[in-house]
Amino acid sequence: MAFENLSQRELKILQNLIMHYVQTADPVGSRVIANKFRMGLSPATIRNTMQDLEEMGLIRQPHTSAGRIPTDIGYRVFVDMLLRPEPLSEAEKAKIKGTIGSAKKGLDSILGQTSKVLGEITSQLGISVGPRFDEGILTKIDLIPVAEGKILVIVAVKSGLARTILLEVESNIEIEELRQIEQILNERLIGLTLGHIRKTLKERLSDTNGSPRLIKLFIDSKSPVWSDQGEEKLHFVGTDKLITQPEFADRDKLTEFVKLLEEQKALIDYIEAKAVGEGIVITIGSENEINQIQGCSLVISRYNAGKLSGTIGIIGPTRMPYSKLVSIVEYTAKSLTDALSDL
Amino acid sequence: MAFENLSQRELKILQNLIMHYVQTADPVGSRVIANKFRMGLSPATIRNTMQDLEEMGLIRQPHTSAGRIPTDIGYRVFVDMLLRPEPLSEAEKAKIKGTIGSAKKGLDSILGQTSKVLGEITSQLGISVGPRFDEGILTKIDLIPVAEGKILVIVAVKSGLARTILLEVESNIEIEELRQIEQILNERLIGLTLGHIRKTLKERLSDTNGSPRLIKLFIDSKSPVWSDQGEEKLHFVGTDKLITQPEFADRDKLTEFVKLLEEQKALIDYIEAKAVGEGIVITIGSENEINQIQGCSLVISRYNAGKLSGTIGIIGPTRMPYSKLVSIVEYTAKSLTDALSDL
């Protein structure tokens, strides 16, 4: 839309209005802007401009004789044209690095700490999603018998991440057989990505003809060993912060939202789909296709773990301090990438 | 306290009052009891008895000229003296078995499904806590190099459960050295419980004198390999159900409660400490030492996984259908124990 040719004044008023509204959550009147921001204009003038902004759909009145609040489109213009990322203090940087560093080794723990620090420092809901292993290059696969009829499969990928899958088999496992399978798998598959393996599995292992019986378990593209589904976990911290927000005063909305969080899958898929490319992605209110978060904004970013990548960010009401949050999420993603490549 | 010599009538009225209150959440008046439960008594008589019950502290009026509601002590008497577990329908049984059975193998997934079915079928918050490995008898320990400077330790205990720990080491790992350590650990420690190992570690391995250098990593009773801390995860499903309850109308209470859930540790420790011995344990409202759940009741039970055991159950407002919940939790614990011993 043609918001490029908004006048300086219109932009400035939109900006001030949003800044004030983010702090107070109350509709902002013309006089407040005139007084608080000392624009050298009378309330009446500001009123006129506000009318224009309203016609353009950037702000609206909750009801006659109330002040204005930004619409989702208004926030969008603000984010696209007016956003100045607010630098972090040294203390904030230290806290982010520190919290991530204090995690026990292991992806889960690190992601847990990451969402925790995001939640705490932003006072929003901090989230993190583990990477999909699909792009990971296999470096090693181990088969360990752990008990009667159970073997543990360890799939290690470049950059030091690994995942383990518990597999059930007919109870009589010959250790020799396992070694054989291990060897075959390692010889033929190392260096390929899991996604690639999954697609070309049959050809690559067809000539084994099931000679070690158990290898059948692996020549199945749906086998959990190669699966790219359902392994990611959503970590989130700060639900309490969201509950407090006036935006969630509506009980039903809150309930729906909490359900979404618990079910995880839909939200994970959505976030993964939105966070593409480098840098921060912001989606605002009704821009979100998921019903339950249409009153919310997302500020998300990808992080890297070697060839793999996942998503972190925050969820909060559309009325959020974008300038600050952008910086925090950006810095956290960077820190997380560092922490994961350190390993 | 001397509640044994409550008259039949008093007990019956207490019972009816609680039954009605659990359904409606409204204070119960004398006429309601007289009409709905056809006791052959006039409201006036019931009023007299209710006064007695109030003096004993079993019920109370939220305010003058309102009906009565049970106190925590009233619920306690009900649970101890009047509770008749309500048998489950075949459909309910099938759902419980089915949901648990549909889990992927692996403890986490099974416990996840268990809390899910508990949450759904009870409309309360279903919870499950993984077993502490401390009592588990070591059957095997494996050391797998997964990447530069990282080894995966697999600790398998009797009954087919295993846990994996990622360990960091100086980057140059000799595969031979790992094998040596593996052998030493296996020779000396198999057959002992992890808890026992942790306590006698130094003696049992002292004579190695650090000959394979890396073994030092294991001769540390605080090593995460033997730790009994922080491994348990709290699974919970049904937060949305609790939010809906009028008991959580108070925003602050809800916030505090959600925080407790997210932090996990305090709640895990409390639940683990309360659920002792065989069978169901019920704690009611102010009986709970944790502030955040003083308006809630717990219905919990241990389940077994071989020598190990953990806890499952539900959390809900004190106003809950105890008769039904007791049966559900009991049956679920049994089903879970079955599922875990099947493996």
Place this chain on the structure above:
DNA sequence: GTTGGCACTCAAACGGTCGGATTGCCAAAC
């Protein structure tokens, strides 16, 4: 011991009023 009757109490719902904030518009000033 039980019951009906009755005065009393209190919460919640209802409805009307008032004050405050803010707007839209218009005519005058710049």
Place this chain on the structure above:
DNA sequence: GTTTGGCAATCCGACCGTTTGAGTGCCAAC
């Protein structure tokens, strides 16, 4: 043409008194 002050109009939210209905406590009668 833009800006401004003035003013009527609008609407929300708080406040307050009233009513309604449910339920109790107590007493006298059965």
